[in-house]
Every structure is written in C-alpha cells, then in structure tokens.
Amino acid sequence: MDQVATDLMNRLPEEHVLTFPAEEMLAAEVATSSPNYRLQRVEALHALLENEDCVIVTSTSGMNRLLPAPAVFKQAALTLQVGGVVDLEQSRILLSSMGYKYEKMVLRPGDFAIRGSIIDIYPLNTEYPVRIDLFDTEIDSLRYFDASDQRSVENIEQVTVLPATDFVVSPTDFDAIGNRVQTAFKAAQGKLTSQDAQAKLEQAISPLLKLLLTSN
Template sequence: MASPENQQSTNSLSPLAPALPEKQNESKQWGQLYGSSLGLAVASAIQKHPGLVLVLTTDMQAATRLAYELRFFAGDNEEAPILTFPDWETLPYDIFSPHQDIISQRLSTLYRLPSVKRGVLIVPIATAMHRLPPRSFLDASTLLLDEGEKLDMDQMRLRLEEAGYQCVSQVTEHGDFSVRGSILDLYPMGAKLPYRIDLFDDEVDSIRTFDPENQRSIERVKRIRLLPAREFPLHKEGITHFRQAYREAFEGNTANSPVYRDVNKGLAPSGIEYYLPLFFEQTQTLFDYLPSNTLLLTDKKIDDAAETFWQETSRRYDQNRYNPEHPLLP
C-alpha cells in the first residue's frame, strides 16, 4: 500500500491532479488543502488509481464529512462505491453493544471489500485498530436464498438463531425475523429493506421487500443475501470455542460471569463485542480484507488520534479489569 504521508514527499499543485505514488512503498504528501479541497483531491485520486483507495481519518465526524464531499464531487456508483466502515460508537470495554444498524453496515462493508475493484473506503483510525473476525467466518456464514428454492422452515429458523438473528413478533430492524405459518419475515444485515418470504409447501413461492413501518409489501425480488447478524458465531462450534477460550483466559468460577452464562445459552449479552477474540482461533484486521493494490491516504493528525484512543483504552482497562463478573481481555 502507498501513503501520501512520509518524509519523502512532493506537494500536489492542484486537488484536480493530486500526486499519487507510482510504485510500491513510494509516498507523496499533499499540502494546502483548505475547505472541501481534500474531498476534491480524494475524488480525483479515486479516478486515477486503478484499485481501492483507503482513507484513514482522525474520527468518525471527519469520515462522515469526507463521505458527503465525495458523493458531491464523484457521485456514488457500483463500479466505484463510496464505502464507510463505522465505529461501534461505544467506549472501550463498554458493557453496551452497538446498534444493529451499525453492525449491519460494518458486515455489509466487510463482505464487499474483497471483491471491490475500484472505489474508496473511509475509516476512522480508532476503528481500524480493532480486531475483526476472519474472512473465512463471513464466507462460511453467508447464505443466498432464491425464489423456487426448497426451504425447511424449522432448519432455517435454527440457522438464523445461530447466525445471531432474533425472533420477534414484528420485524422492524436489522437482525430481526418472525415466522407466521408459511411466511418468514426477515431483515438481513446489510439490506436496505426487510424481506417477506412466502412458502408454498416447502418451496419459496415469492420474495418481496416490505416497509417495516406499515408492513406493506413493496416489490418482488428473485434472490436475497443473508449475512450473519453478528461479527462472531453463536452456533454450537462457536459457543464451544468461546467457553474453552474464556476458561483459559480468566480465572475463577464461570458461574459468576453473566457473559459466560449468556453465551453458553446461545445469547449475545451487551458488550460481547469486546470478547470477539474468544470466538476464533485467530482474528484479523481491516487490512486483511483489502486488495493488495490498495492506495492508503492518511491525515497527518492520525498518529495523535491513535495515541489518544490507545490511552483511553488503557485507562478504561485499568479502571474495570478487576470486575469478576466482567473480566477484560488485555
């Protein structure tokens, strides 16, 4: 990957023609970019670079602002999408979980990244510092459902629960599903609208989107993609791995830990995201999801932002590490 921040640098003369590295490990520096000129320069870089462009920002506010500017200057299309990878919006080691819409966007972005040929990904530096599930988890946990396909409702319900979906009386947000006779309502992660799947005997007769507010059907589709509802597995193998890794990581009676008890029952307790490494043999980082020819653009202030995040994480770890009900991973 190439970065525009390095001691060996060349100032760009215009945001319409920013200087880009011409070979591996070469760096360029952009200067005197005021107002929205950074967005214009990045938009120009997207057009010039034959691959994905990764932009690391100081925080989520800067990432959101840049995304708006890029949609104005470059537009947003499937051939060169403008992708964001949002922060959890929780404090380090929080006992609260991110909103389902945030998880949905994160999973959708991770699923798309390996196949993106061109475009831009905008990520706050603190978000890029978190560990992520391995790519193999998403590959193995993603399901395509086609109209006319055979579907066992009981098996489908079990699979959805193992993938982290929640059975509710009425589907309203990402990660929800409900079963009413031969009708399955489902709001997949990464989808813009929920789907209503109507079965005829054991065959998918129709798939339609519907409005979660009034529950009315909108349009018919032929295929849907089902991503997992969490960034970790809640199937039998995942729970078994969590239990073993938890006992190896922490001392004491597991009966005193509500986190351990809930996961053992197949539930996802609040704040479980900070125990993600216990579900896998090995985790990965965002960079493991990126194509090899990704161009890296960084803000000169991200080192300070990364250090601030690390200090905040260390401080909260020291404050909460001795809670026997919620032991913390270092």
C-alpha cells in the same frame, strides 16, 4: 473520518466510498452499534470480499477491530430466490450466526421470525423486511412487507440478506463458545456476594447462553 469520507465523495463516485465506523471507548462503541453503523461495516466487508472497486475509510480502532475470517463472513450472506430450497431449522441456525435476533414478530432491522412455513427477516441492507413463504421446503414466494401493518409492499424474485453484524460466528463454533461463556459466567457469579448482583448478571448473560447452546 466522516470529513475524509465526504471529501472523497466529492472526488469519486459516492457508491465507491464506504466507511467502517468503530470506536474504542465503550460509550462511543454503543453509539456505533446502531443498525445504520452496523450496515456500514457489513457493506464495507462485503465489498472487500467481492473485490469491488472502492475506497474504505475507517479509524485506527477500525483497523484494530477483531473480525471473523473472510471465509466465515462470506458464508454468512444468504441469497434467496423463488423456487429455491430452504430448511427451516438450518435457516434459524444460520440467521442466528449472522447476528439476527429471533422474535415473535419482526419490528426492526436485525429481527427474524419463523411461523409455520413462513420466515420473516428484516435485513440491514433492505428498506423493508422480507417474507419467505414456503411450500414444504421450496420457496413459493418472496415479498417485501411493511413491518408496521404486516401488509405486502412488493413481490420479488430474489434477495441477498447480508449479516446483521460484522461479528459473525460460524454455527460450528456455537457449542465451544457457549461452553466457554458458561464457564466464565459461573466463575464470575461465584465471586459475587450480593444476590442482587448475581441476579443482574444472570439476567444479562442467560439469553446469550441459551442462544449459543440451543442453536445447533
């Protein structure tokens, strides 16, 4: 796939050639779950939705990959601008549905944090994280900042935050998905005889359940 993309870039403008990396094998799929590969998939889907003039290169696994409905994915892009209005609670729900992970402080792409009237987001599609400073519900300022020292880098007027994953879930589906996961979790836990195995399963699933059942 990479060779095909490289060959096309030698014949077409580089910005018109996008890739959608995906693998069937678990180990390979873990490798393609890095922020860079997730960004490539998100940018490819975004280009399709915007009817951009481009070529998307993928594998058979990519063609068979389950994806959200176009309308759901399109709604997951968040455009922010100075003077705009933002609801803190709705932003938390939306960012979670976009695949962003709530943290006390943003350190890596895919993180977001809310502290008082400040929202920090580290989009996959920007070099630096974005800090949104609110006055009540109005965006008072937008700026890029350095995650390592929290210092401002550049004031901006507008930014578009793309999803942190190609697997986007509509916030209205959180309850239904959470209940299904909870039912499957309890059934799987009941089949385990080892307390250690039960504890490991709970440790792995509980954060996901908490996110799904408290996000709306």
